[in-house]
Amino acid sequence: MRVCFQKGKQKAFINKIISKISVEEAAKLCRLSERTIRDWRREKFLMHFKSLKKLCRKANLKIPKNIRLKDNYWYVSKGASVGGRTVWKKYHRIGGDPEYLKKKWREWWKRDGCHRKNWLTVAKPIWKPPYSKELAEFIGIVLGDGCISQRQIAISLHYKDDKAYSKYVVSLIKKLFSVPIGVYYCKKDSVIDFVVSRTELVRYCTGKLGLKKGSKVKQQVDIPEWVKRNKEYLIACVRGLVDTDGCIFQHKYKVNGKWYFYKKLAFSNRSKPLLKSVFDFLKMLNMNPRITRDGKDVRLESKQGLRLYFSIINSHNPKYLKKYQD
Numbered sequence: 001m002r003v004c005f006q007k008g009k010q011k012a013f014i015n016k017i018i019s020k021i022s023v024e025e026a027a028k029l030c031r032l033s034e035r036t037i038r039d040w041r042r043e044k045f046l047m048h049f050k051s052l053k054k055l056c057r058k059a060n061l062k063i064p065k066n067i068r069l070k071d072n073y074w075y076v077s078k079g080a081s082v083g084g085r086t087v088w089k090k091y092h093r094i095g096g097d098p099e100y101l102k103k104k105w106r107e108w109w110k111r112d113g114c115h116r117k118n119w120l121t122v123a124k125p126i127w128k129p130p131y132s133k134e135l136a137e138f139i140g141i142v143l144g145d146g147c148i149s150q151r152q153i154a155i156s157l158h159y160k161d162d163k164a165y166s167k168y169v170v171s172l173i174k175k176l177f178s179v180p181i182g183v184y185y186c187k188k189d190s191v192i193d194f195v196v197s198r199t200e201l202v203r204y205c206t207g208k209l210g211l212k213k214g215s216k217v218k219q220q221v222d223i224p225e226w227v228k229r230n231k232e233y234l235i236a237c238v239r240g241l242v243d244t245d246g247c248i249f250q251h252k253y254k255v256n257g258k259w260y261f262y263k264k265l266a267f268s269n270r271s272k273p274l275l276k277s278v279f280d281f282l283k284m285l286n287m288n289p290r291i292t293r294d295g296k297d298v299r300l301e302s303k304q305g306l307r308l309y310f311s312i313i314n315s316h317n318p319k320y321l322k323k324y325q326d
Helices: 008-020 023-030 032-041 049-059 078-090 100-113 133-145 164-176 199-206 231-245 272-284 301-311 317-324
Strands: 002-005 068-070 147-150 152-156 182-186 192-197 245-256 260-268 298-299
Touching: 002 049, 008 023, 008 032, 008 164, 023 032, 023 049, 023 164, 032 133, 133 147, 133 152, 133 164, 147 199, 152 164, 164 192, 164 317, 231 260, 231 272, 245 272, 245 317, 260 301, 272 298, 298 301
Parallel strands: none
Antiparallel strands: 002 068, 147 152, 152 192, 182 192, 245 260, 260 298
16 A cells, blocks of 8 residues: 655655654665655655554654555556557557557558558659769779668768768769768767668669679679779779778888888778779789789889879879878
8 A cells, every 4th residue: 555645744754754763774674775765755656554654663653644545556547548548649549469460461561552652662763873984983982881781872981081081972972863861970980871771772773883782792792894894984983992992001111221111002802803803904004003912902012003093093082192192
């Protein structure tokens, strides 16, 4: 049973009790936590009648007058009423077996619902651009730091180092496809994800553009054939690949006590066909590339090769431009 005091009277009663015994003693006597005693004093909850009798006996007080006793589950009907109104407002129904309803809904969906055209089931349209250098560069960006799932295309960049480059990537995607782009920060991993949630874009990229869903390494992806057939497209695609999966670093060595420094360019990828395509193209442009012994990098190690790269292919990533020019 619960004790219902008039407003303010429960607080006064608990204050009278703890003026004679401590909160700790009261909690031990009632076999409750000290927090419960304090909650009673704040009138957050109703007291147990059994505890009230114990406290009165211990503090040598009479049971207060003008109190009402409530059944232990006095709130059930009130809670059920509130819950019923909430369920009705949310689902417009009361009662019924939810599992049975789900089963019948699935049957309806397979039979009829999935064939009905409405805003929930019809893919939102996108602009489908013709082949171009910009589209080829987008292909390189996705093959470098992109990922394609069933409904989304995501591109992950470093949220500090690639901050300026990310603006270029966003503007390129909007220009090509006229779609909104979601931006998600993950400071723990120093990553910023740019996500396009469009089923139609996934279909277009995996259909006409020749990209693939899922792991690029497991599938050992390569540059699409329509890009390879056009030199200008291939230049733009390699630029997108290196701008996302490449780096420029400084190599130093010591000869006769004197240090020498020069810069190198590296493109890293775990897809062998993709790595070979980049190697073959750079070799065709007389940049003297080499593949590292572990087969994971294509590198330009000569000054002439680096100059040719930035004069022919160049970069849209300010980070690489700054490293090269400094």
